[in-house]
Structures are given as structure tokens and as C-alpha cells.
Amino acid sequence: MAASVDMFAGGIRQTFINDKLGWTVAFQGSIDRTTEDITRFFGLNSEGLTPFEIHLSAAAQANAGQLVVEALEAAPVSAGASGETRTAPAPSVATTAGDPWAAAQADPPTPEPAPTEPRSPQDAMLDTIEATGDVQSLQRLWAENRRFFDDNAEVFAVWKARGKHLQASAQ
Secondary structure, rough: OOOEEEEEOOEEEEEEOOOOEEEEEEEOOOOHHHHHHHHHHOOOOOOOOOOHHHHHHHHHHHHHHHHHHHHHHOOEEEEEEOOEEEEEEOOOOOHOOHHHHHHHHOOOOOOOOOOOOOOOHHHHHHHHHHHOOOOHHHHHHHHHHHHHHHHHHHHHHHHHHHHHHHHHHHH
């Protein structure tokens, strides 16, 4: 990544060159015009900054982006006019062999559906009781949640029934 500034009568020309990604961007005109264009192009907040600081920030942002691309083998991400995010095309499966990160990017997991309603503490405890596999664990569950069992007669009845079932199956 290289950035250069050339001064000429009536203005400047600032050029950003990225040989590795194969792009060049040049801004030419008056200082005010190039500063405005650079601010818009790089998405900078120019409030309170001098033109010199804006030009330096743009060069630093371009260099930082290049370092990320090189270090992480990343692809630049941008937002279109509609706000929709665009990325570089995902590599084909043929180019991802042996690279788990590239393979994961090429075949992203499908998100799990969000639960429709949060589970109640009573339902969670009933599931825990049902999943408990021995009498000792069932007794520990009661000891750790004694107040919950005292406040929920239905849960206590299920707990007792599960304990009897576990005792009968252990014999």
C-alpha cells in the first residue's frame, strides 16, 4: 500500500495504490475538493479535523485495511446504497481444501431458530428431574433447590415419582 501527495498550481493530487489487491484511487483538484472527496470515499468523520489530518487519516485507514487483508487473508466489506452489506465472493470449495477457515466461509452454518417463548423455571426443573439418572443426583438436586421444591408441589411430586422409579430400576 502506497500513498502519495503531489502539489501543483491550483491544487493537489493524492493517490492511494494497492498493488496486492490491484486497485488505485486518485483524488485531484483543490485542497477543499480533494479533502471532501477523500472524506466521502473513506467514510471519515471530518468534524474538527484539518485537511492535513483528513489526508493522513485516509492514508492510515488504507494502510490498516491493507494490513488486515494481508494478515487475515480477509476480504473488504462495504455497504451499498441500500445499506446491504457486500463482500468479495466466497472462494470455491476447490480453493478451500485443507483450510478450515475458508471452508467455513464457503459453507456457513444455518442459524438455529429462536425459541418462541422463554421456558419457565418449572419446565426447566421438570426436564432436569427427568434427565437425572440416579438417586444420589436426584437427592443433590433437591438439596440445592429445596426452596423451589417447597414452592412447587407439582415439581415435588414429579421429583418423588422419579426417585421411586430410579430406586425400583436400581434393584
